[in-house]
Amino acid sequence: MTDHSLVATELSAGYDGKAILEGLNLAIPSGRITAIVGANACGKSTFLRTLSRLLTPTKGHVLLDGTSIHRMPARQLARTLGLLPQAPIAPEGITVADLVSRGRHPHKSLFSRWTRTDDEAVDGALAATKTFELAERPVDELSGGQRQRVWIAMALAQETDILLLDEPTTFLDIHHQIEVLDLLTDLNRARGTTVVMVLHDLNLAARYADDLVAMAGGTIHAFGAPEVVLTDQMVREVFGLESRIIEDPVSGRPMMLPIGRHGSAGAGANRR
């Protein structure tokens, strides 16, 4: 797997003329898992959308290997950089295999035929996400966890070296959240894919990410290894919450425990 550099320089973007990102600079580490965290409306999703060209920046650039992604042919970009948006739509009645095959779109031109390579890519994606058994089932009938695995399979069939995901664990129960994050870790370890994702849960982000990006007010507040970024001071400044950071006894990564107004001794007084 080749190394790619994905860099945001002086990036500003927003909606309706209202700026959400303001002069943001960040180089995404290649071949690693990066999680973006932050309070609601801090610009996490906007950042991800700008990184993946869904949104055109008002100022600044997103450079992929030195070229602005907004000047690159769409198909060429889509062969290097994949994105799983928050609410993709499965056409009614489509089967899993058919949906995953759609990931091959950027590799096909108008008249090119389906090849063995395409079949291999789809097969590999189904195998990696353990969805081969579902291949002939309609996507509508799957559970939420299965469906998310299928969407990831589709993104895998696209065979990009960089994969961006917008809150891939929302609406999943804890079991399936872990399953999805494990899957993304496998992918990163086995294929060297650069994974960038927006995550809601600080502790899961610290557990699974090699690097954390904490955002506040449309810029980067802190960036680095979880041990460096996840501090009680950061949680206070970014989320406005008092907390204590301990070492996660399972992974050895940092872990945030919120304090709140009733957090300390006595809060359980009503418990029998």
Next chain:
Amino acid sequence: MPSPTIDRLAVNRRRRARRHSIAFGLLLALVVLLFGFTLSVGQSIVAPMDVLRVLSGEPIPGTSFTVGQLRLPRAVLSVLAGVCFGLGGVAFQIMLRNPLASPDIIGITSGAGAAAVFAIVVLQMSGPAVSLLAVGAGLGVALLVYGLSFRNGVGGTRLILVGIGVSAMLQSVIAYILSAAPSWSLQEAMRWLTGSVNGAQLQQALPLLLALAVFGSVLLSRTRDLEALRLGDDMASALGVRVAQTRMLVIASAVGMIAAATAVTGPIAFVAFLAGPIAARITRSNGSLLLPAALVGGLLVLVGDYVGQVVLPSRYPVGVITGALGAPYLIFLIVRVNRTGGAL
């Protein structure tokens, strides 16, 4: 390294492709068959061999006129206009991921209608000039609706709602012009508004063929991008589709096709709207819907006109037939769309 799972995938994929071809083949056969049927069976019955002889140019007294001058232009125009309506309609529906996003509902048809009625009643025009104005107005309304629904890009749902509003306005313009119309032009305007292939002539097929060749090939060349758009704008964009550009291209060619057909036959109710969903049921979402929907559109107009002319006791223009048949299906469809939350 040979892998059994890849082979299984390939087998299933080929089966899906085969199913799509079979459905397409069946539809095509049905169009050809019914085309021949309407030529041979009408108020009088002409033997199939005689039909073939007339088509090959051999003069047969009486039959040459009935088949060659009356039935053939009707059937040809029906199929061509239907194909245009079907293809244009389904392109809109796929692009906006909603069967209700058909030109019937988002105001394009009303725009063409309002322009035609204005031309007939107020400007006292007739013939090709009316059609030309209708085409222009259809395109204009499409642009207007697109422009009005633009805000951080165009949301599909917003476009449909804006279209409903624009359509209501145009309908009231039509109503006003009709209410003030003298009776002789009222009749002409009403006939145009209902949509029919009455008085069809073979040379009218030329603009339709042209529209199909130009706009149809543009649409078909975008088949893959349209398929990607079914996964949502964001996903399509992530797959390397230039969403805005594709949209403009699809809108322009779909409207061009629909407007051309409208100019020749008037707005035949619900064909653009019905063709896609019916085709989706037939092909069971195996592969692209464009070509099957085009054929279904042709079938609808062909059969609707035949029913209105021959089967029913009194004669109706085809638009009334498709309108009456389409209404319940429209309601059935909205029930289904709402229940599943799904698109086409």
Next chain:
Amino acid sequence: MTAASIQSSSRGHSVAARSNRTRGLWLLVLVAMLGLLAALSVTTGTRDVAWPEIMAALGGAQETIGQAAVALRMPRTLLAVLSGAALGLAGAIMQGVTRNPLADPGILGVNMGASLAVVIGVAWFGITSAHAYIWTAILGAGGAAVFVYTIGSLGRGGATPLKLALAGAATSVAFASLVIAIVLPRGDIAGGIQAWQIGGVGGATYDRVVPVLPFLGVGFAISLLSARKLNSLALGDDVAAGLGEHVAAARGMASLGAILLCGATTAVCGPIGFLGLVVPHLCRTLIGVDHRWLLPFSAVGGAVLLLGADILGRIVARPGEIDVGIITALIGAPFFIWIVRRQRVREL
């Protein structure tokens, strides 16, 4: 309760008292406008009538053409006021019941349902009497309302604005095409239906207005009484139930009022669209979202708007007239588009 919230609630009380005064003032302004427009409506039209003749006509004289014209304008004015009030009120109720900013008797297909029922009645059952028209229209309006609401609330998320609007629009289109299919082969009734379909108050006579009065009266009463229930429903079904409201009954009662109003109006005037959409929105910007105020305001506002539109239709197209249904659509549709644009996409 903490000290801070107690303090803010007492301040809220004084705000409410003050705004009640402004609301009363606004209501007075609207009623005054209505009176002015009513006077204008009687005195203006396609024919210019001199003042002495108008005064004589108001006294009951009908000797000259001018006096006769004025005599015709009086029932017309009455009908415009009544149907405007009915449609404005019905729109406010529908927006409250469905919690949907796009709800309107026209958009939700209710008027078209009444229309289709009347057309079927005329074409197939040969109804002619005013009472038969009204009952048929009310039946059609009720059927369409239930139908559209049912299909609009199928599936995930219940009756969202988008689903309801689409269900209503689709139903309207479907009904309209059925109307054409029924009327077209019937040359004998086509002309009359065509004129009625556009929606207007021209040609009103007391004979046609009087039979709808009881229906409108009951409709107004039920509607105005449901204000408090609509205030609870505005918080969502679950919260309303938590506040002790019987949700289904509240919704049913308010809807019944709206259906009576729409059906009766449509029976006399034909389908008039968009009034019920525009009026409650305008009133909300004036006096806020409290239905106890919003409902009467929408009624008066609807009367003002419809009467104004009718007068406008008489003035701009002299010597002809533009039917009021056309004017309201031309004003209302851009308003509808504006509301759609203002909404955020995800909410739709």
